[in-house]
Amino acid sequence: MTMERELLERALGSDQPSLSLDFEAIEAQGARAVRRRTKLALAGTAVAVAFAGLGAVALLTRGTPQAVTPAAPGQVTTAPPIEREIAYCYRMADITSSEPGQHVRFGISGNSPDGRGDAAAGSMRICATAWAEDYYQWRQPGLPRVVPPLVACVLTPAAVDIDRAAVGAVGVFPGDRTTCAAMGLPVAKI
Incomplete structure (x- = not known):
């Protein structure tokens, strides 16, 4: 029995009808939701980092100059x-x-x-x-x-x-x- 359930039973007293709540199932459902949100946050962060990296590479390679052959001084080319x-x-x-x-x-x-x-x-x-x-x-x-x-x-x-x-x-x-x-x-x- 979990501590929350004990506290609930003490607060309600023993003369109250028993509650048929499955606290383990409720806790498991909450834990699944937390795991799902954590996975989504990690996936979103990974996608953002990948796009930032691609953007940085695109910016750095866009301005890469190609070679221009200088003319010899005095020679018209x-x-x-x-x-x-x-x-x-x-x-x-x-x-x-x-x-x-x-x-x-x-x-x-x-x-x-x-x-x-x-x-x-x-x-x-x-x-x-x-x-x-x-x-x-x-x-x-x-x-x-x-x-x-x-x-x-x-x-x-x-x-x-x-x-x-x-x-x-x-x-x-x-x-x-x-x-x-x-x-x-x-x-x-x-």
Whole structure:
């Protein structure tokens, strides 16, 4: 007999009709419910950990840059951009400068599953507009609004202050095809 049953009988007294409760069955049912909830909680935790792990792997491998073969300084080469979802507009033809405002990263919205578009394809137009409207105050004050000649190059790991995932993206610089070659970058095939 369990302690609860003894306490119940003492509280009711011996002159009361006996209760026909099967305390062992009630306790067993409660124990089964606790085991079931514990198993469900463990299964839910395992599923959450698995999804978190898959998400982390997806995020870490998504931005893995592919190799971009740098051009020999002075040699004009061409290459398609590997990273097309982001691009950069540069104020000067210098990939080693960490000066504030030296470059601006941009992306565009599109129809891809993640909502991103092909920034590489529109990079020349976007950067020309940024220069024409002087969005980033790159022109000298008092000078006429003249858009310099622009060239699209494919960025390599030598470019300072770009995200690791941006290796292979388009960088638009003031200059011409020889500007890319002088920095050891291929001209972008866009």
